[in-house]
Amino acid sequence: MASLQPLTALGRREPVTVTHGPLTIAERTDVALASVAARKGRMADLAAAARAAGVPLPAPAAHQSGTPYSAFWIAPEMWFVEAPFASHELIAEMLKSALGEAASITEQTDAWVAFDLAAPDLAPLLERLCNVDFPVVPAGYATRTVMEHLGVYLIKHGAGAVRLYGPRSSAQSLLHALETAARSVF
Numbered sequence: 001m002a003s004l005q006p007l008t009a010l011g012r013r014e015p016v017t018v019t020h021g022p023l024t025i026a027e028r029t030d031v032a033l034a035s036v037a038a039r040k041g042r043m044a045d046l047a048a049a050a051r052a053a054g055v056p057l058p059a060p061a062a063h064q065s066g067t068p069y070s071a072f073w074i075a076p077e078m079w080f081v082e083a084p085f086a087s088h089e090l091i092a093e094m095l096k097s098a099l100g101e102a103a104s105i106t107e108q109t110d111a112w113v114a115f116d117l118a119a120p121d122l123a124p125l126l127e128r129l130c131n132v133d134f135p136v137v138p139a140g141y142a143t144r145t146v147m148e149h150l151g152v153y154l155i156k157h158g159a160g161a162v163r164l165y166g167p168r169s170s171a172q173s174l175l176h177a178l179e180t181a182a183r184s185v186f
Helices: 043-053 091-102 168-185
Strands: 017-020 023-028 031-038 070-075 078-084 103-107 112-118 142-147 150-158 161-167
Touching: 017 168, 023 168, 031 043, 031 070, 031 091, 031 112, 043 091, 070 142, 070 150, 078 091, 091 103, 112 168, 142 168, 150 168, 161 168
Parallel strands: none
Antiparallel strands: 017 023, 023 112, 031 078, 031 103, 070 078, 112 161, 142 150, 150 161
């Protein structure tokens, strides 16, 4: 019988953490992710069900933290919802149960790689990688942008804290871009 073992997006058994001077890049494998989209004409029903279930549905360009669910806006009437993987491995099924027929929900955990970036000031790094005016946008800002020809989601948790979601199939390329930019800054 085959002995299957889960691997991270970078092909390792354990998540990778890389340090360049004051910058830490940490691969996150402890986050479950699902997309939630309101079905046609059902936004009011979805909003009510989400409130009852404790699922935040933030405004455009925003991330909202919660327990156990956090979420960020990705398109009109559409969000990515995050939760701890240990307790929400089946996040899509849990959300389907909580939100009912008002939403279309898809599992996203294994489609994306998540990297947390931490440094006293991330602006010099990010200005080399994307078009987000990082010092100007507030904490809780979330957007889709491009880094090294890869579509990524960027969530600003603070001046020195960012979460990036990039395509899992390009995890190594995204990490390489982050490290290359870090070497030019730090």
